[in-house]
Amino acid sequence: MQENETAGGGTLELISFEIAGQEFCIDIRAVREIRGWTAATPLPHTPRYILGVINLRGAIMPVLDLRDRLDLGHTEASSRHVIMVVQDGERIAGLLVDAVQDTFVVDEALMQPPPAVESSTGETFVDAILPREGGLLSRLVVANLLPVDTRVAA
Amino acid sequence: MQFFKSAREDRGAAERAADAASKLDAIMRSQAVIEFQLDGTIITANQNFFNAMGYTAAEIEGRHHSMFVDPTEAVGADYKEFWRELNRGVFAAKKFRRIAKGGREIWLQASYNPVIGADGKPYKVIKLAVDITEAEQAFARSEAERARAEQEQKEVVDALADSLRRLSDGDLTARVEAAFNGDYRRLKDDYNSAIESMRDTLNAISGATGSLRNGANEIASASDDLSRRTEQQAANLEETAAALDQITATVKRSAEGAKQASSAASGAKQEAERSGDVVREAVAAMGEIEGSSKQISQIIGVIDEIAFQTNLLALNAGVEAARAGEAGKGFAVVAQEVRALAQRSAEAAKEIKTLISSSTSQVERGVKLVGEAGHALTGIVSKVTEIDGLISEIAQSAQEQATGLNEVNSAVNQMDEVTQQNAAMVEEATAAASGLNTEAAELARLVSQFRTGDAAGRPELADPERHAPARNPVAKAQAKVKAFARAGAGGARAEQWEEF
Numbered sequence A: 001m002q003e004n005e006t007a008g009g010g011t012l013e014l015i016s017f018e019i020a021g022q023e024f025c026i027d028i029r030a031v032r033e034i035r036g037w038t039a040a041t042p043l044p045h046t047p048r049y050i051l052g053v054i055n056l057r058g059a060i061m062p063v064l065d066l067r068d069r070l071d072l073g074h075t076e077a078s079s080r081h082v083i084m085v086v087q088d089g090e091r092i093a094g095l096l097v098d099a100v101q102d103t104f105v106v107d108e109a110l111m112q113p114p115p116a117v118e119s120s121t122g123e124t125f126v127d128a129i130l131p132r133e134g135g136l137l138s139r140l141v142v143a144n145l146l147p148v149d150t151r152v153a154a
Numbered sequence B: 001m002q003f004f005k006s007a008r009e010d011r012g013a014a015e016r017a018a019d020a021a022s023k024l025d026a027i028m029r030s031q032a033v034i035e036f037q038l039d040g041t042i043i044t045a046n047q048n049f050f051n052a053m054g055y056t057a058a059e060i061e062g063r064h065h066s067m068f069v070d071p072t073e074a075v076g077a078d079y080k081e082f083w084r085e086l087n088r089g090v091f092a093a094k095k096f097r098r099i100a101k102g103g104r105e106i107w108l109q110a111s112y113n114p115v116i117g118a119d120g121k122p123y124k125v126i127k128l129a130v131d132i133t134e135a136e137q138a139f140a141r142s143e144a145e146r147a148r149a150e151q152e153q154k155e156v157v158d159a160l161a162d163s164l165r166r167l168s169d170g171d172l173t174a175r176v177e178a179a180f181n182g183d184y185r186r187l188k189d190d191y192n193s194a195i196e197s198m199r200d201t202l203n204a205i206s207g208a209t210g211s212l213r214n215g216a217n218e219i220a221s222a223s224d225d226l227s228r229r230t231e232q233q234a235a236n237l238e239e240t241a242a243a244l245d246q247i248t249a250t251v252k253r254s255a256e257g258a259k260q261a262s263s264a265a266s267g268a269k270q271e272a273e274r275s276g277d278v279v280r281e282a283v284a285a286m287g288e289i290e291g292s293s294k295q296i297s298q299i300i301g302v303i304d305e306i307a308f309q310t311n312l313l314a315l316n317a318g319v320e321a322a323r324a325g326e327a328g329k330g331f332a333v334v335a336q337e338v339r340a341l342a343q344r345s346a347e348a349a350k351e352i353k354t355l356i357s358s359s360t361s362q363v364e365r366g367v368k369l370v371g372e373a374g375h376a377l378t379g380i381v382s383k384v385t386e387i388d389g390l391i392s393e394i395a396q397s398a399q400e401q402a403t404g405l406n407e408v409n410s411a412v413n414q415m416d417e418v419t420q421q422n423a424a425m426v427e428e429a430t431a432a433a434s435g436l437n438t439e440a441a442e443l444a445r446l447v448s449q450f451r452t453g454d455a456a457g458r459p460e461l462a463d464p465e466r467h468a469p470a471r472n473p474v475a476k477a478q479a480k481v482k483a484f485a486r487a488g489a490g491g492a493r494a495e496q497w498e499e500f
Helices: A002-005 B002-007 B013-030 B047-053 B076-088 B131-169 B180-449 B475-496
Strands: A011-017 A020-025 A029-035 A050-056 A058-064 A082-088 A090-097 A098-105 A126-134 A135-140 B032-037 B042-045 B092-099 B107-114 B122-130
Touching: A011 A082, A011 B180, A029 A098, A050 A090, A082 A098, A090 B042, A098 B180, B013 B047, B032 B047, B042 B047, B047 B107, B047 B122, B076 B092, B076 B107, B076 B122, B107 B131, B131 B180
Parallel strands: A020 A135, A058 A090
Antiparallel strands: A011 A020, A011 A098, A029 A082, A050 A058, A082 A090, A126 A135, B032 B042, B032 B122, B092 B107, B107 B122
């Protein structure tokens, strides 16, 4: 968020994706690359939303089931699922989504803050909501999606 | 006297006198002699005369000959003539009826002999007589008896003749009722008995004739009935023959139908088998379509994968362009274009996939339907085979029916022959009954000519029209039956059942 504000210009470039029939979006600059599903090697004693780790050109990277992370159920991964490799500072991780929709530019003024509601976790996952023709598009906070210990791994 | 004289002329007078005296004695002994005057006055008579007549000499001498004559005869002209003849010297000899003393009748075989004197004239009459009263009376009695018998016989003959005449007229009541005596009575009794016996016999014949006529009527009636029944039988036979004709036609039609059905079933079987081949080919074609669809699906999958990967690459390019900032703007446009192409490829692939999927499911459904059709065709083939078998059985049944019909035809022919024989016999029987009736009527007529005094027993005369011989009623029906039996039976045997 801070980076977005510093970038200035009044516009935001977002990438939208789909999980469980719902559309979400994140800042495109948080994305390192997008790739097809690759089976992850499970890690013991990890939260359920961590599917395991994969080898990304020599770097070991955790893969998260974003659906599970958003508490929307569990994804049965197939070749048509997509892993978005995201970076938050030092941390890097793969987010398993159903499909990547689009990249688009939007006027920053159109973004609206989410209502202050009680959350089951202490962290905020959605920091803004963009109303669009097809419905509301929630922008996720990448830093809060990633697990804390991934920083060490990265 | 002349007789004596002439006889003794040649002998001596004495000898002649003696001879004459002895002859006279013989005469006087054997005959009754009486002498009369020419007027009939009695001169004398001998003892034989007295004995015969019952008088004494005193009682008759001097009296007239007429005292011995029936008073009615004595006054008659014949008696006077008799004496006149004697006076003329005419000899009279015959049987005379005279009345003796007490009016007793006496018959004398007598000769009145006029005695001729020397002058050639009679001067007295000597009567020589023999009493034949007993013989004469016996003769008279016999004569009377004969007359009576004759009378009786005549009466009997008349009575019998009358009865016989009536009998000859047919009157059997002509009994002889007159009282007959002796043998005639037996004759009468026998006659009456005979006529009664005849009457009884005729009554019996009359009764028997009635029975005979009743019997003849019954025979005629029975013959008529038999004739009607024979006619009915012939008509039934005709109907049977007609029904047989229809059955034969029906069986023939059944046989033809079975044949047609058999050929139709055979055709259906061939069609079904050919359809089975078509179905198999269709199934194979469907399989090929299915295979092609699978290949297309695989290719589409590859295209889709490529589109997916292209899309990912374009997205990565977009991400890279965004990270490059202003420098990446042109690249971002290209990446966007590539993404659009990839997405169109993906959509096209998706559509094709949908179509192929639909096509595949349709092909599967087609395969399933064709399989079912093939199964149904197999069922049809087996059913058609069954139908073929059934039709063969029907044809077999038709053959058996044809055999049965032949037997029935032969039976009808036999019945026809029997009916013809019956008809001929009925005709003969009718004619015989008619003849019998005529004869019975004739007999009745003959019997009715006799009067038996039994009105109830008289047979009525038959009406000859009532029992005329029946016309042959079955001939027409026979002709029809015969015509059918020849045309139907022979034709059916020879022509209609060859095909079985």
